Amino acid sequence: MNAKELIRLNNQKRQHLTKENEEYYENMLVYIRTSLSVSEQQSEELLLELLDHLVDAQNAGKSAKDVFGEDPAAYCKEMIKQLPKEPSKRSAFFIGFLLLQLAGIFAVINGIGDIIIHYVKDRDQTLYIGTAIVSFFIIAAIISLDVILIFKWLQNSIYKASTKIKDFFLLFSLSTISLLGIFFLPKWIPSFGHPIESGGFVYLIVGIVLLICLKVADRKYHITK
Numbered sequence: 001m002n003a004k005e006l007i008r009l010n011n012q013k014r015q016h017l018t019k020e021n022e023e024y025y026e027n028m029l030v031y032i033r034t035s036l037s038v039s040e041q042q043s044e045e046l047l048l049e050l051l052d053h054l055v056d057a058q059n060a061g062k063s064a065k066d067v068f069g070e071d072p073a074a075y076c077k078e079m080i081k082q083l084p085k086e087p088s089k090r091s092a093f094f095i096g097f098l099l100l101q102l103a104g105i106f107a108v109i110n111g112i113g114d115i116i117i118h119y120v121k122d123r124d125q126t127l128y129i130g131t132a133i134v135s136f137f138i139i140a141a142i143i144s145l146d147v148i149l150i151f152k153w154l155q156n157s158i159y160k161a162s163t164k165i166k167d168f169f170l171l172f173s174l175s176t177i178s179l180l181g182i183f184f185l186p187k188w189i190p191s192f193g194h195p196i197e198s199g200g201f202v203y204l205i206v207g208i209v210l211l212i213c214l215k216v217a218d219r220k221y222h223i224t225k
Contacts, residue, residue, distance in 0.1 A: 002222070006044035013051050017058065024064035024072065025054055027158050031076045034155040036148065038083040046079060073159040097223050099140050101214055106136060107207025114200030125200045130193025132203075135186035142181050149174060 001009070010029075014022060028050065032043055050068075057067045068075050117123050153170065196202050217223065 003040045003044045021064040034151040035080050039086045042083045104207045104210035107203045111200045111204030127196040127199025128191045128193045138185050
């Protein structure tokens with residue numbers, strides 16, 4: 001079974017857990033899944049193995065604490081150490097695919113925005129290729145950093161005492177800084193590269209074509225499956 005099939009099976013089997021055991025196990029699940037360096041396939045296989053073990057123990061009258069101990073964070077860390085790392089080539093290919101998806105989404109959104117603004121304010125739609133490429137990589141870097149920081153925050157907060165106010169402040173600060181960076185940093189880049197008129201329409205068409213091609217490639221080669 002691939003990772004998505006394992007996730008579906010895991011979701012089904014978790015329904016057999018008691019409320020206490022389910023809460024304990026789901027914390028372990030989040031902790032392991034937010035470890036970005038390990039293989040997703042191996043992570044899901046481990047999680048399903050742990051779940052089967054817990055279900056059998058529960059049927060025998062045992063709790064999750066009886067099975068995995070009083071320190072689930074240490075148990076998870078030990079399990080993660082034993083998992084194989086995601087192959088570097090596969091990781092690079094997967095990240096590249098996601099970046100292309102991001103480029104397509106960015107192009108569609110930017111294209112629609114430029115077209116609307118052009119007809120409302122008659123703004124110049126000239127697109128400079130160099131500026132567009134640099135802007136994309138800036139946005140991609142900000143979003144990638146956000147994902148890493150959020151995953152690290154989730155992993156660290158599972159077994160540490162926290163408050164809703166503190167969590168809200170951290171997430172609000174991160175999202176605010178990121179949005180400001182995405183909005184303002186590209187505007188500071190000087191216009192350079194080959195100019196293209198009707199840039200909004202070019203953005204929109206290129207973005208749609210790119211997303212369609214990526215969807216077809218994903219279905220054929222199971223890149224995200």
